[in-house]
Amino acid sequence: MSWRAPQGGGPRIPGFDSTDNVFSGGSAGGPPLLSLIIAALAVGLVGLFLAIAFGGSIGQGTAAVPQPTRPPAVLPTAPPAVLPTAAPAATTAPAQPTTAPSGGAAGIPTEPLGPALVSGTGTPIEIGTDAALLIFNKDRVTVPNGPVTLTFKNLATAVQHNWVLVQGGDEVASAVSDVAQAQVRVTRNAAGAVPPADTPGLLVASPMLDPGEEVTFTFQPPGPGTYEFICTFPGHYVAGMKGVLVVE
Secondary structure, eight states, rough: OOOOOOOOOOOEEEETOOOOOOBBBOOOOOOOOHHHHHHHHHHHHHHHHHHHHHHHHHHHHHHHHOOOOOOOOOOOOOOOOOOOOOOOOOOOOOOOOSSOOOOOTTTTTOBBBHHHHHHHHEEEEEEEEESSSSSBBEEEEEEOOEEEEEEEEOSSSOOOBEEEEEESSSHHHHHHHHHHHHHHHHTGGGGGOOTTTTTTTTTOOOOOOTTEEEEEEOOOSSSEEEEEEOOOOOTTTTTTTTEEEEEE
């Protein structure tokens, strides 16, 4: 006994025609399935390309936007150190001249001196020296009581002279002359033979004058009386260079 399948290839499934081809569409004339798959893949690829392209553009746009930059931090700097400077060297005052204008050595008087020296004017008198001898050109002068203004001139041609008034006679004059000679040893110059202002018995003394020089000064004698005047240049008094001033 044999069995054969029924014609038509077996039972039929409702709604499905065995002659339909899945790759060529159905009997209804719809698009083939393969075409749908290819279309879907194409759409996906296009979407992927678009995503990559836009993603790159966005990334580039984002990178192109300049980011705000912060200004560089300014670190505080310490003020420049002030180095101590040495104090300027003290300047010394210019040395005072030690040479007397007339005598040319330190310690030699250049102006009249003595306790009887006063300012102003008084009875004018003039006394000079001899041109060659160690004498005054006047050995006696009389004045009224009061201030006396003396102009003393050295008329000698080669020797220095001065004029010194003492309160007394020969004894006081000799003592004053001795003090003047001691000043020569101090000043190491004959022009320094002038008694200091505080010499006992001294009233007034002129500085030592070179030949041709003169000096004028005012003095006040103690009162009426006779006062001796001398030259105290070394050796002149002992040689007789003296005179008297009589105050009436």
